[in-house]
Amino acid sequence: MSDSVTSPxxxxxxxxxxxxxxxxxxxWVLARIPDGWRAxxxxxxxxxxxADVARAHGTRVVHEPRRGFGAACHAGLEAAEADLVAFCDCDASLxxxxxxxxxxxxxxxxxDLVLARRRPTSWGSWPLHARAGNRALAGMVRRRTGLRLRDLGPLRVARRSRLLELGITDRRSGYPLEMVVRAADAGWRIHETEVAYRPRTGESKVTGTWRGTWHAVQDMRAVLR
Structure with missing residues (x-):
């Protein structure tokens, strides 16, 4: 179910x-959505x-009852209407x-797909365990696909129709990695750029702890298998 707001x-x-x-x-995040883009x-x-905060800022809200980062991402992809779709964390780190x-x-x-490599603005922006987990996953992706990525950046852009054609099935933490692997297998041109990475606002649900990072890595390893 979604609450629709018309873009002006x-x-x-x-x-x-x-x-x-x-x-x-x-x-903070919604105030920084650039002109021409709809949150x-x-x-x-x-x-x-x-959800109430988002609506108060005139933002469209989609409700996804199935828990999981991938479930939320895919619900957003399906609900999107524009030709171009971006994914971005909404914890004010990006x-x-x-x-x-x-x-x-x-x-x-x-x-065909652009990933934004995270450049930490301070040591606390990206904890050591999260960096280590990301480095390990980037190595796995390189061995699996040949892509020399330095980050599996959560800020990324591609065309909606082509993303849907990839048939991504993971609905947990492995969703971003499966997107990259399937895109590589499909012969997509994948480019990496760089953005600033700030300390997040609030508590992390995925990589804020060693345990959360471990679970995320396990989800992504399952995708690679």
Missing amino acids: QPLTGDVVLPCLNEAEALP LVVDNGSTDGS DPGALPGVAARVLDGTA
Whole structure:
């Protein structure tokens, strides 16, 4: 079920924001959505009023009752209407204002999928265990696909119809990795750019602890298998 809000300007793309208890961060994130882009908050069972905060900012809300990062991402992809779709964390660690730069190579036809490598603005932006887990996964992806990625960046852009054609099945933490692997197998041109990575607002649900990172890595290893 979704609450629809009409975009007042020509639409470049939809920004899918998977959301679980991000009421504190949402105002900053939504205020930085660039012109031509429309935010689509996918509420994944929040209990802190995140959906109400999003609606108060004039943002479309999609409700996904199945818990899981991938479930929220895919619900947003299916609900999106624009030709171009971006995915972005909504914990204020990533600035949606960077989207035009990230999307440029998809828009000009020189890339099919662009991933934004995270460049930490401070040591606390990206904990050691999260960096280690990401490095291990990047190595697995290189061995599996030949892609020399330095990050499996959560801020990424591609065309909606082509993403749906990939047939991504993971509905947990492995969703971003499966997208990259399936895209590589399909012969997509995958490009990596760079964005600033800030300390998140609120508590991390995935990589904020060693245990959360371990579970995420296990989900992604399952995808590679």
